[in-house]
């Protein structure tokens with residue numbers, strides 16, 4: 023069993039990954055500046071797992087804090103979630119995004135090198151594929167980013183691949199997520215964006231709760247059966263289990279690999295809304311507006327490589343994703 027440091031470990035995907043790692047017997051250290059996470063997430067994790075994880079509240083760009091984190095306890099591997107993640111915001115605040123996502127990663131890697139920690143799992147995104155030429159998208163597809171956020175992800179992919187090639191790092195896993203939604207079935211942790219959500223499911227939940235009057239559907243004129251965009255929604259617990267498998271692969275053998283994490287199933291925006299209404303018995307008012315610049319028509323993964331390398335595949339369906347998202351929202355809002 024290993025001790026794994028999770029940067030951004032109190033965030034949406036990090037907190038669920040902490041649960042999956044603890045369930046597999048690993049020790050977890052949470053490192054987060056709580057810029058986009060609630061302070062009670064570690065306590066909620068303790069309620070779910072029965073384990074109190076050490077928490078370091080600091081920024082990955084803070085070299086002294088990073089050094090202290092590695093000095094405090096031996097770390098076998100890092101899963102690097104900490105980043106800013108809103109595509110639109112990255113276009114408005116480019117320096118903030120380059121600083122947090124790229125400089126932050128460089129500081130982390132320098133601290134890892136000084137501490138002799140050579141294994142990293144990195145949160146990348148399907149956004150690196152841009153407008154895909156074919157679907158399902160294999161990992162070998164052409165990379166073409168159209169946003170500053172996407173460029174920060176691609177830059178870090180290159181950076182850590184170079185460090186593995188030059189033996190500064192021993193094992194590197196680059197995980198390209200498709201569209202994570204859902205929540206832990208306890209309803210104790212989930213996605214809780216600050217301000218207006220930029221992702222679909224938190225928006226649906228806020229409409230369901232009456233916080234927002236309607237869901238803006240960005241375009242009904244895409245070349246898809248119902249005219250709305252098609253995405254590959256994946257349950258965050260499936261994603262979390264993939265991280266546990268990926269980090270275990272890094273612990274077992276050196277080398278670098280890149281994997282898509284998706285279900286391989288394309289689901290339209292209207293399909294997702296209909297599933298949410300059906301399983302939760304809550305109506306969602308829609309408002310069709312113009313397409314959003316940069317949004318692609320269809321995007322879903324070819325997830326076969328993850329299955330063959332890690333023995334992992336997503337097992338939870340769209341209805342479970344909708345039910346768990348809503349349970350989290352209703353419990354959280356009480």
Ligand SMILES: NC(=O)c1ccc[n+]([C@@H]2O[C@H](COP(=O)([O-])OP(=O)(O)OC[C@H]3O[C@@H](n4cnc5c(N)ncnc54)[C@H](O)[C@@H]3O)[C@@H](O)[C@H]2O)c1
Nearest residue numbers: 030033034035055056057058059081082104105107145147
């Ligand atoms: N959620 C998605 O749809 C999605 C899709 C593809 C990739 N990703 C990537 O996955 C990772 C995790 O995403 P998430 O949805 O859990 O986001 P999140 O915002 O919930 O989690 C990120 C966490 O990192 C922390 N953080 C941010 N900057 C930091 C810094 N400089 N130092 C220390 N902590 C910092 C935040 O407080 C937060 O807890 C990100 O790298 C994101 O780009 C997310």
